[in-house]
Amino acid sequence: MITLLIYLAPLAGVILTLPQELLPGLVDSAELQYGGIESGQTASDSTGTGASLSSLWSYSTVTEDRYDHALHGDQHELTPYFQDYDNTTNITAQLGSTAYLNCRVNRLRDKTVSWVRRDGSKIKLLTWGLHTYSNDARYSLSFEHPNNWKLQIKYTQRRDQGTYECQVSTHPPKVLSVRLNIVAPVVEIIDERGASVQEKFYKTGSTIELKCTISQMPQAQTFILWRHGDHMLNYDTSRGGISVKTDMSSSVIVSTLFIANATPTDSGNYTCSLGDVATGSVLVHVLNGEHPAAMQHGSGTKDLCSLSLVLVLAVLTTLLNTLHASHAR
Structure with a gap:
């Protein structure tokens, strides 16, 4: 009897949670299957009714599935x-x-x-x-x-x-x-006015200041690499006077390179890069003696002289053609 109660305990828990309309059918089925089992007789000894504990357990499992269906509806609705x-x-x-x-x-x-x-x-x-x-x-x-x-x-x-x-x-x-x-991030080297620049002039002994901006960066990144030719400058301690300052106060990252006491050996191509993704470059000239502005001014004067010479030659050519035409008449 104790063995039978142990087997029937899980079924009792299921029955207590079933809807009322399912209880009569379950009770009738239990009576039908266990009516022929006498005291002291196991389910395997019963004959005539075909009752067994395994069949009762199968019945309770089917009933649980029906109850789950009643609670959650059509199983096809439980899709990913x-x-x-x-x-x-x-x-x-x-x-x-x-x-x-x-x-x-x-x-x-x-x-x-x-x-x-x-x-x-x-x-x-x-x-x-x-x-x-x-x-x-x-x-x-x-x-x-x-x-x-x-x-x-x-x-x-x-x-x-x-x-x-x-x-x-x-x-x-x-x-x-x-x-x-x-x-793709956009990298530019700009001048003091914020305009993109490809060439800069400095006087010997002055401080080189190169400003690099990086925009259109969906992922924040602070490591900007500066190079002079193939030589990395970020951690250069051999020359001295080199420092890099990076500002991330806005959506545009600004990295500034400073090189103190510039000499002609500091001339060359400087690049500002974001890994291997994007790079900006500028050509730096460090001049001995003449101020960069004077050099640029002198270059402008030469261009003006060249233009004046072209105009003079054009006027002379016109005069010669006119004289030649007059003599021909």
Whole structure:
């Protein structure tokens, strides 16, 4: 009897949670199956009724499924769905960085998530489940617990821009479309007035000051690299008097290079770069004696003299042609 009670205990819990309309059928069925079992007799000894504990357990399982259906409705409604449908459809990544395309799927169950690249009517499979099927090693599936089937694209290039789809293997498939935009930072070296400059003049003994601006950066980055030819200046301690100041107070990053006590050996090409993504350059001249402004002024004077000479020659040519015409008559 004690053994029978132990087996019937789980069934009692199920019965207590059933809707009232299901109770009569369950009671009748229990009476039918256990009516022929006498005291001290096990279910396996009963004959005639075909009753057994296993059949009763099967019945209780079916009843639980019906009860779950009564509570939750049609099981076809419990299909997978995207958690952040409206928030993950447009991604902007910086050229050369790592892009992450999120796809959070709830209630996935036995379905599979895949990523494809759509280019017009062409579709290219990138991942299926946890496996990567792209020949491009930059693509991989980076699953993030508990439900984010995240596509990772390393060292983004301009050709990576386009439409990607996260698909769930339902019938028909559920699709989350993600647009990836690739933005290349703009690097410029500017003068004191903020205008882009490609050449600058300094006097020996003065301080070289080069200002570099970086804009259109979707990902914050503070490391700006300065070079003089092939020589990196950011951590140069051999020359002395070199310093770099970076300001991120606005949406545009400004990096300023200072070189004290300039000499003619400091002349050459200077570059300001953001890794291998974008670079700006300026040609620096360090002059002995003559002030840069005087040099630029002298250059302007030479240009004016050349123009005057051309005008004089044109007038002389016209006069000679006129005299020649008069003699011909």
